[in-house]
Amino acid sequence: MIYRSLMFTPGTKKERLLKSVNSEADALLWDLEDAVHPDDKDGAQAVIKEALDELGDKPAKPIFLRVNQYDTEWYEEDVKLARHENVTGIMLPKTESSEQAAKTWEGMGSEGELIALIETAAGIIRLEDIFSNPNISGVAFGAIDYAVDVDLTLTEAGLEALYARSRIVTYAKAAGISGIYDTVFPDVHNEVSLQKRARSARALGFNGQMAVHPKQLEIIHEVYSPSREEIDWAVKVLLYAENEAKGQGVFMFDGKMVDRPVIEKARQIYNAAERYQLVIGG
Incomplete structure (x- = not known):
């Protein structure tokens, strides 16, 4: 825990x-x-x-x-x-x-x-x-x-x-x-x-x-705890990676490069938000 x-x-x-x-x-x-x-x-x-x-x-x-x-x-x-x-x-x-x-x-x-x-x-x-x-x-x-x-x-x-x-x-x-x-x-x-x-x-x-x-x-x-801004960013990155950029090793999002470490950071933030009940469900 x-x-x-x-x-x-x-x-x-x-x-x-x-x-x-x-x-x-x-x-x-x-x-x-x-x-x-x-x-x-x-x-x-x-x-x-x-x-x-x-x-x-x-x-x-x-x-x-x-x-x-x-x-x-x-x-x-x-x-x-x-x-x-x-x-x-x-x-x-x-x-x-x-x-x-x-x-x-x-x-x-x-x-x-x-x-x-x-x-x-x-x-x-x-x-x-x-x-x-x-x-x-x-x-x-x-x-x-x-x-x-x-x-x-x-x-x-x-x-x-x-x-x-x-x-x-x-x-x-x-x-x-x-x-x-x-x-x-x-x-x-x-x-x-x-x-x-x-x-x-x-x-x-x-x-x-x-x-x-x-x-x-x-x-x-x-x-x-992750901030509201961090959670919103993480959700957007994860959704974009799963949908529009699915299968791509690297892509641009909001004018910035996103690769595997960035996606993992977004997942860490989202998991923390779930752990502290700042978001419910996925």
Whole structure:
């Protein structure tokens, strides 16, 4: 699956966890890691279990658990919690090897979705090994932890993390991983900068972003959804290729050359529009 937005909610707040199910987020990240103080880790597991039980039938909105880092004392119990019928999958923080992914997959019952969260220099240079695990369905970039690990300064332009972002997208695409998600934008009230950052990540090949607050969702969805103009263009190109230009390897449309890569781009846009219910049917 591909999600435009994955929204974090602290695992210690049951009311907020249950409320998040009615948010506009495409998917939810119920957090057992950074949003939970070490003294509250066991309590957060219990709170999330209660919230999952109270949901009753499997919710329409996917729920992921961001578990604690591999080799921590809480990791195994966190992963077991993902076997709950209302959990869609796991986000594994600081993923650094295919072995970590394999053991997480086994611990979660060998079903569901597994998102590798890349947050360290080791994770960046070991992407080929990490993505060799066939059970990884998505990847996310954690820029804040990455900045700490490599001692870089995060800026609004984001050029300092360009290498990491481009490497994640390239290796993920090569491995056939569809969901590629950018880091959270922590300044909740800075909507202008959020939009700039999201557009930059989208241009690099990311197709979604993690969020820390519901007010960020509208901008994230706008950026990671095809625009009306893009959808109209895609529909026209695909119809023209199927009808007037059928059988032609290359043709002119609206004064511009159209060949196979252009047609494939139009198909990508149309498929995204269908996925986010911006068009119905074909």
